[in-house]
Amino acid sequence: MTQPRGHIAEMAQGHSSPELDHLFAEGRLRRFSAGEHLITEGEATDYVFDLLGGTVALARNGRDGRRQILSFMGARQFLGAASTRNYPNLATALNDVTAICYPRSALERALETTPGFASEFRRVLTRILEAAHDHVYTVGQRSAMERVASFLLYLRSNQARFAPDGPREKSIDIDLPMTRSDIADFLGLKIETVSRSFSALKRAGVISYANSHACRIEKLDRIRVLGGRDDFTQHRGA
Amino acid sequence: MTQPRGHIAEMAQGHSSPELDHLFAEGRLRRFSAGEHLITEGEATDYVFDLLGGTVALARNGRDGRRQILSFMGARQFLGAASTRNYPNLATALNDVTAICYPRSALERALETTPGFASEFRRVLTRILEAAHDHVYTVGQRSAMERVASFLLYLRSNQARFAPDGPREKSIDIDLPMTRSDIADFLGLKIETVSRSFSALKRAGVISYANSHACRIEKLDRIRVLGGRDDFTQHRGA
DNA sequence: CGATATTTTGAAATAATTCAAAGGCAGTGG
DNA sequence: CCACTGCCTTTGAATTATTTCAAAATATCG
Numbered sequence: 001m002t003q004p005r006g007h008i009a010e011m012a013q014g015h016s017s018p019e020l021d022h023l024f025a026e027g028r029l030r031r032f033s034a035g036e037h038l039i040t041e042g043e044a045t046d047y048v049f050d051l052l053g054g055t056v057a058l059a060r061n062g063r064d065g066r067r068q069i070l071s072f073m074g075a076r077q078f079l080g081a082a083s084t085r086n087y088p089n090l091a092t093a094l095n096d097v098t099a100i101c102y103p104r105s106a107l108e109r110a111l112e113t114t115p116g117f118a119s120e121f122r123r124v125l126t127r128i129l130e131a132a133h134d135h136v137y138t139v140g141q142r143s144a145m146e147r148v149a150s151f152l153l154y155l156r157s158n159q160a161r162f163a164p165d166g167p168r169e170k171s172i173d174i175d176l177p178m179t180r181s182d183i184a185d186f187l188g189l190k191i192e193t194v195s196r197s198f199s200a201l202k203r204a205g206v207i208s209y210a211n212s213h214a215c216r217i218e219k220l221d222r223i224r225v226l227g228g229r230d231d232f233t234q235h236r237g238a
Numbered sequence: 239m240t241q242p243r244g245h246i247a248e249m250a251q252g253h254s255s256p257e258l259d260h261l262f263a264e265g266r267l268r269r270f271s272a273g274e275h276l277i278t279e280g281e282a283t284d285y286v287f288d289l290l291g292g293t294v295a296l297a298r299n300g301r302d303g304r305r306q307i308l309s310f311m312g313a314r315q316f317l318g319a320a321s322t323r324n325y326p327n328l329a330t331a332l333n334d335v336t337a338i339c340y341p342r343s344a345l346e347r348a349l350e351t352t353p354g355f356a357s358e359f360r361r362v363l364t365r366i367l368e369a370a371h372d373h374v375y376t377v378g379q380r381s382a383m384e385r386v387a388s389f390l391l392y393l394r395s396n397q398a399r400f401a402p403d404g405p406r407e408k409s410i411d412i413d414l415p416m417t418r419s420d421i422a423d424f425l426g427l428k429i430e431t432v433s434r435s436f437s438a439l440k441r442a443g444v445i446s447y448a449n450s451h452a453c454r455i456e457k458l459d460r461i462r463v464l465g466g467r468d469d470f471t472q473h474r475g476a
Numbered sequence: 477c478g479a480t481a482t483t484t485t486g487a488a489a490t491a492a493t494t495c496a497a498a499g500g501c502a503g504t505g506g
Numbered sequence: 507c508c509a510c511t512g513c514c515t516t517t518g519a520a521t522t523a524t525t526t527c528a529a530a531a532t533a534t535c536g
Contacts, residue, residue: 060375062466068375083364089371111360112353118360119350125363126321132370133327137298137306140377140426144524180483188378190525195484211533212483228300382492418515428493433516449501450515 006050006100007076008107011124015116023110027100032093038079039091047101048080053164054097055177059090059185069186071131072155072178075164080104081125094177139188142228147187148197150227152207152217172220176213244288244338245314246345249362253354261348265338270331276317277329285339286318291402292335293415297328297423307424309369310393310416313402318342319363332415377426380466385425386435388465390445390455410458414451 006027012020027050032038038049038056049056052075059069070089073079079091079099111118138150152174160170176183184194198215201207206222209215217223244265250258265288270276276287276294287294290313297307308327311317317329317337349356376388390412398408414421422432436453439445444460447453455461 060371062375062379066379068378070371070374081364081367083361083368088368108357112357115350115353115356118353118356119346122349122356122360122363123321125360125367126319129319129363129367129370130321130326132367132374133298133308136308136370136373136377137300139374140306140423141300141304179481185378191483192485192526193524195482196524199484228302417513429515430494430517431492433514434492437516 006052007078007124008048008050008100008102010076011120012110012114012117013120015114015120017110017114017117019106019110019113020117023102023106026106027102030099030101032097032099034093034095036093036097037090038093038097038099039087039089041088041090042086045080045082045085045087046104048078048104048107049091049099049101050078051075052098052100054099055094056097057092057094057178057182057186059092060088061090067185068188069182070135072158072182072186074158074162076162076166078124081128094182144187144189144193145197145200146226146228147189148183148194148201149223151183151187152215152223153227156217172217174215174217176215180212244290245316245362246286246288246338246340248314249358250348250352250355251358253352253358255348255352255355257344257348257351258355261340261344264344265340268337268339270335270337272331272333274331274335275328276331276335276337277325277327279326279328280324283318283320283323283325284342286316286342286345287329287337287339288316289313290336290338292337293332294335295330295332295416295420295424297330298326299328305423306426307420308373310396310420310424312396312400314400314404316362319366332420382425382427382431383435383438384464384466385427386421386432386439387461389421389425390453390461391465394455410455412453412455414453418450 009024012024029052030049032054041061051073054074056073056079057069058071058073058079059067061067072094073091080087082088111121134154138147142150155174155176156170156172159175161167178186180191180194180198183189184191187194198207198209198212201223202209204222206217206219206226207215208218247262250262267290268287270292279299289311292312294311294317295307296309296311296317297305299305310332311329318325320326349359372392376385380388393412393414394408394410397413399405416424418429418432418436421427422429425432436445436447436450439461440447442460444455444457444464445453446456
């Protein structure tokens with residue numbers, strides 16, 4: 001048997017217990033293709049997912065068709081934290097996704113019996129909370145252009161931090177596996193506004209792109225001024 | 239010595255360990271008056287606060303004076319979760335606040351040695367994350383009027399859930415210890431817009447108030463339609 | 477290659493902000 | 507006790523960022 005992989009396995013690094021072994025033994029590799037749901041609204045919170053590849057959009061849907069994407073998740077991120085018996089959120093694969101699926105009960109037991117693992121898990125959970133707070137700031141305070149700029153910095157940072165084979169250098173080339181509509185729903189804007197912002201950034205030579213699913217940041221300093229992500233990052237590690 | 243009080247003590251209900259005893263022994267009662275900061279931006283994350291009374295605004299400030307309030311916290315809520323060595327947020331007392339202040343190190347040790355307590359803590363942390371996600375939805379998707387309506391429902395729910403002496407029935411009377419400016423910064427709106435929304439709701443007979451720091455919901459069903467909090471609550475407990 | 481979905485662009489409409497001023501309330505000091 | 511001062515709230519009018527509506531251009535997929 002090969003080493004268990006994924007974010008949860010990383011959190012467990014250096015810790016061990018029979019329950020942790022049991023957790024990894026229970027992990028099942030699953031594949032989802034674009035458009036499939038890993039989690040649907042109202043579904044029982046019986047499983048958590050540890051992403052190995054692909055991109056997932058975690059969203060909350062309103063009665064009337066409004067949708068707010070809460071985060072875009074990829075390799076080395078996990079999905080499925082819930083305090084209740086049913087998920088309030090919807091997790092959709094944006095492209096082909098590979099994930100390890102663990103029973104929540106096994107995770108819970110491992111956390112209860114492996115304090116070091118639980119500490120690491122708590123730290124990750126806290127980071128997710130801080131990211132959500134960043135998101136509230138972006139959507140609550142920034143203009144459309146600023147939101148798009150800060151979005152590019154968010155992706156850039158995530159691409160480096162959560163690269164499939166471990167953290168790597170931040171790149172100037174940004175993958176955009178999501179549609180403009182997904183970006184709009186993430187930023188609390190409309191498709192057209194997002195498109196216009198991209199076009200304006202391109203026209204100004206701040207970014208360049210040939211197709212809508214990737215771009216290159218040509219003037220990082222300009223994006224930084226617009227996105228103002230430095231407002232926060234100084235307090236933080238990476 | 240009397241029973242330890244506060245949210246953290248509640249989480250520890252039914253669990254025990256020497257480290258937990260040590261944690262409570264280290265707790266110090268502190269008082270803050272209106273305008274004082276419990277936590278300032280960039281400050282070391284050496285303490286956590288367990289609120290016993292009063293209201294605290296947790297906010298993130300931008301370089302240029304913009305401010306996003308992330309939550310209003312009161313009795314039986316705790317403050318100070320952080321994944322890094324310095325707080326990215328600012329916690330300000332809106333009125334006279336009483337809190338128990340614990341060294342983070344003692345909390346961390348208690349969590350590492352008292353699994354049941356740690357599980358409870360994890361559940362609370364997850365709920366805080368879910369509240370942040372609600373907030374992203376509100377700020378990202380709702381109109382000004384809807385934000386104000388959902389804000390009233392948010393306060394109503396919190397007042398019941400986090401009443402000083404334990405959960406109680408939801409009331410139709412809402413306390414507003416914060417200013418219009420605080421509400422605006424919480425909802426991602428401007429003061430005038432918040433004021434106009436309150437006035438419109440009053441004019442329509444949906445709410446009533448004599449002064450700006452309290453109001454009564456006269457037509458709860460109308461507020462519910464506007465605020466649409468039911469979009470989510472069906473998945474949840476209370 | 478044709479059909480469908482996504483993205484881009486333009487013009488008009490609108491919700492929210494900005495600017496400006498008046499009204500109310502709380503606390504201070506005479 | 508009242509008047510003064512400063513702050514917060516409310517309201518109005520003008521401005522603006524974003525949305526909405528509409529259509530063309532581009533990409534995607536069988």
